[in-house]
Amino acid sequence: xxxxxxxPLEFSNRIDLKDLQEAVQKIKxxxxxxxxxxxxxxxxxxxxxxxxGHSLIEGVPGVAKxxxxxxxxxxxxxxxxxxxxxxxxxxxxxxxxxxxNVKTSEFEFKKGPIFxxxxxxxxxxxxxxxxxxxxxxxxxxxxITIDGIENKMQSPLLVFATQNPIEQEGTYALPEAQxxxxxxxxxxxYPTVEEEVxxxxxxxxxxxxxxxDIVEPVLNAEQISEYxxxxxxxxxxxxxxxxxxxxxxxxxxxxxxxxxxxxxASIAIMNASKAMAAINGRDFVTPDDxxxxxxxxxxHRIILTPEREMEGFTAEKVVLQIIETxxxxx
Numbered sequence: 001x002x003x004x005x006x007x008p009l010e011f012s013n014r015i016d017l018k019d020l021q022e023a024v025q026k027i028k029x030x031x032x033x034x035x036x037x038x039x040x041x042x043x044x045x046x047x048x049x050x051x052x053g054h055s056l057i058e059g060v061p062g063v064a065k066x067x068x069x070x071x072x073x074x075x076x077x078x079x080x081x082x083x084x085x086x087x088x089x090x091x092x093x094x095x096x097x098x099x100x101n102v103k104t105s106e107f108e109f110k111k112g113p114i115f116x117x118x119x120x121x122x123x124x125x126x127x128x129x130x131x132x133x134x135x136x137x138x139x140x141x142x143x144i145t146i147d148g149i150e151n152k153m154q155s156p157l158l159v160f161a162t163q164n165p166i167e168q169e170g171t172y173a174l175p176e177a178q179x180x181x182x183x184x185x186x187x188x189x190y191p192t193v194e195e196e197v198x199x200x201x202x203x204x205x206x207x208x209x210x211x212x213d214i215v216e217p218v219l220n221a222e223q224i225s226e227y228x229x230x231x232x233x234x235x236x237x238x239x240x241x242x243x244x245x246x247x248x249x250x251x252x253x254x255x256x257x258x259x260x261x262x263x264x265a266s267i268a269i270m271n272a273s274k275a276m277a278a279i280n281g282r283d284f285v286t287p288d289d290x291x292x293x294x295x296x297x298x299x300h301r302i303i304l305t306p307e308r309e310m311e312g313f314t315a316e317k318v319v320l321q322i323i324e325t326x327x328x329x330x
Contacts, residue, residue, distance in 0.1 A: 015234065015283035020050075020227050024279050026218045027075045034211045035068050036202065037195040043279070044186050044296055045072055045160070049224065050231050050275040053183025053268065054139055054159040056124070056174075056300060060166055063188045067211065069120045069160040074212050077220040078117035078156065085127035087170060091134035095144055109146060114138055117156050117221060124161040125171040132178055135159065139181040156224050176259070176303075183268050184293075185300035187316075234274035236285040239329040243287060244269045247294060250322045251302050256313060259303035268297045287328045295319050 024046055031042055041057065045068070048055040057065045073080040083094060096112035113119070114135075124132065138144050142153045161182070163174075179185070191199065206214075219227075244266050252260030270285075272293035277285045299315045308318075 013281070013283040015230065017230070017278055017281055017283060020230055020278055021281055023219055023223065023227065027072070030075045030215045030218060031068065031071055033214050034071055034202070035064055036198045037191045038064060038068060038188065041065075041068060041186050041188050042072075044184050045069070046279065047272055047275040047293070048160075048183050049156070049158060050227055050278065051183060051268075051271040052156065052158070052228050053271065054161070054181060055184045055186055056179070056182040057160060057162045057186045057188060058165050059162075059188030060190075061164055063190060065162040065188055066120065066122055069162070070212060071215050072160075073118040073120065074215045075218045076118065076224065077217045078224070079154075080118050080120070081113040081116035082120045082122065083113050084122045085124050085131070087126060087128065089127045089131045091131055094131065094134050095138075095146060098147055107147075109149075109151075111151075114144065115151075115153065117154060117158070119157075119159045121159060121161040123163060125163045125174060128172050129175070132172065132174060136178065136181070154221075156221060156228070176301075179300045180262060180264055182300060183272060184296040186296055187299075231271070231275050231278055234277055234283055234285060236270060236274060237329075240273075240285055240287065240290065241270065243326065243329050244273075244290060246326050247290075247322055248298075250326065251298065251319075254318065254322065256305060256308045256318045256321075257302050258305045261298055261301040265298055265301050269293055272297055291323055294323060 027046060028042060035042065045055055045057075049072075057069065059065050070080075070082070083089075092112070094112050094114050096110050096115065098107040098109050100106075101108045121135075138153060138157070139159055142155075142157050144151045144153070159182075163171075248261045248263070248266045248269070251257055251265075254260065269290060273285045273289040276289040276293055277283070280289075295316050298319045302315050302318065304313055304315060304318065
């Protein structure tokens, strides 16, 4: 029998994702110098950046929510603002205010900390509704209207917000309209025993070294915008668009839910699944990509009926049930 030297055909992407994948890997390596575990949170935050979406990070105090967001911002050569939300915080403290200049006899607009590229809002549910509402326009439209003048924000503009789900005293729950503007709600749990030992070893070895000092920048603003454009070009078949629509539509007709998800949720799943495909080296979306992002996209956009809530159901459980009942496209 005659031997052949022919090699099997290798899969090749129609979109070059090599640089994007390398950048994602470098970001993970930089974060790995300080952050141990929390792989799902890191993946979702990176996807959030690539999909140009905001993320709400929820977890008990001390599980590295704020630190991870700060370090992720440090891996990018962009402007960074950290805003600590407090009960006495006013909208002007975030957006800025017009100040009268005595020399010119004119009002000058002094920009607030929201005029940045990556904004970390710590304990977002600590500020009252009027301050939370100040974020509506900037998160949805990437602009701020002050004194009738539209101020366009520089790209990228990403909001990472943290909140503590346990302590409710002195907090103001985010309204549905606010929650809907977040691409993901990321739930952060405790580390394993092994991970916690590694955390302790890392702190012991670093001694007085500040964590942010050992993380190096990987991307600049132009590269982020470039990769966000690449994500938009990721291929998604029509049958997968119908799959996404079926999942979201099911939340509106589900007996376990009082409130279903809006079309904004469908768009969020599509964009997030494209980014999920890209960081996994594919230029096309699969049903698995959609399944992986469906829970963090939907968990904060749906409301359980009082009966189901009393029975101990969770939004996450309902989303998983919906995914199981809908036929996977072939």
